[in-house]
Amino acid sequence: MYGNETMTTADDTRTRILAAAQELFAERGYSNTSLADIAAAVGLTKTAVAYHFHPKDRLAAELLAPAADDMLALLGTDFDGRAAFLDALVRFMVRHRAVIRLVMEDVNGADDAPPGSPGEAFRTFRDEIFTRLAGPEPGPESRLRGWAVLGALQWGVVQTVDLPAEQVEKVLTRAVQAI
Amino acid sequence: MYGNETMTTADDTRTRILAAAQELFAERGYSNTSLADIAAAVGLTKTAVAYHFHPKDRLAAELLAPAADDMLALLGTDFDGRAAFLDALVRFMVRHRAVIRLVMEDVNGADDAPPGSPGEAFRTFRDEIFTRLAGPEPGPESRLRGWAVLGALQWGVVQTVDLPAEQVEKVLTRAVQAI
């Protein structure tokens, strides 16, 4: 080992990589963040990062794993009334605000969704959430309001990661239910 | 020329390239759209696209030119009351909804803003708009509401390009003023 000082070894580097990647993904997006960027933020080479997380997807997948569980729970349960669903949605968004950008946007190139790909589940998630918000075959006004809610939540949650979760939750819940 | 049929020549290709680029930028983002993608959409080679718009930036710049004028007007004028400013902001967003994603997001890599670059003006624009919305040195609640408004506008406007502008304007104005 390097010395008797507090050592930086083991899979602690994994978590450091994950933390750096989370931050960079949040501010630049997935496809605009290279392995070299992440490596530089942690003080390693890009091959070292690739060693721990083999395809680049795995980084996103690992970051998204906890959110994925809550996603299924959110889509699986029946809420009585729109307000209840909105509450649960806000809670979900706030809880995973550090990776919400990955959920809502790119993961893969944001276009075609090769079926069975990791990012495919997330785009269908976004659409599913939208359907829950606006209903199936929504009219123009419902569509507008639905997207407005999603946009307000995403931006509100992403740009205020430094604020306490309860406060964000409270304010956004009220804002979103007013839409 | 090719024949006596309606000819596709001249700088009409320029506008076709612009149209295709606008659409692709809107749905995939600037940095995730290559010259080859645009070229394929118009039925040309990427070098042909590069011939008309020399650095790639120029494509974005040309698309953003009309919005840039309104940006300056929006920031330059003093509105009495938040409602009046919100009205003007919604009008701006709806009018340029086809390129709002470029205004709000990437144009360049979305990170550092090399001073004097084309995209720099747009990030400072977003921040300036936010300051107008939330005030200077805003408290947590104002920050949250400000970003929620911007998010609602962006998503609402981008995802409903097929709807008539007046309807979008009306619904979003009400939604945003409720936040």
Add this chain to the structure above:
DNA sequence: CGTAGTCCTGTACGACCGTACAGGACGGCC
């Protein structure tokens, strides 16, 4: 007819991306 200018293709380049692979430094275990 010749010449210039416009529009486009083909090819090639350097930079960067994610990935693969060989090898080195190191600790743990026999």
Add this chain to the structure above:
DNA sequence: GGCCGTCCTGTACGGTCGTACAGGACTACG
């Protein structure tokens, strides 16, 4: 000591990006 597995570096490959450049097809103009 010898050996193996883990963690990391260095190098290299194929692919894609934006860009530069030479040349061809064509029209317009003298």
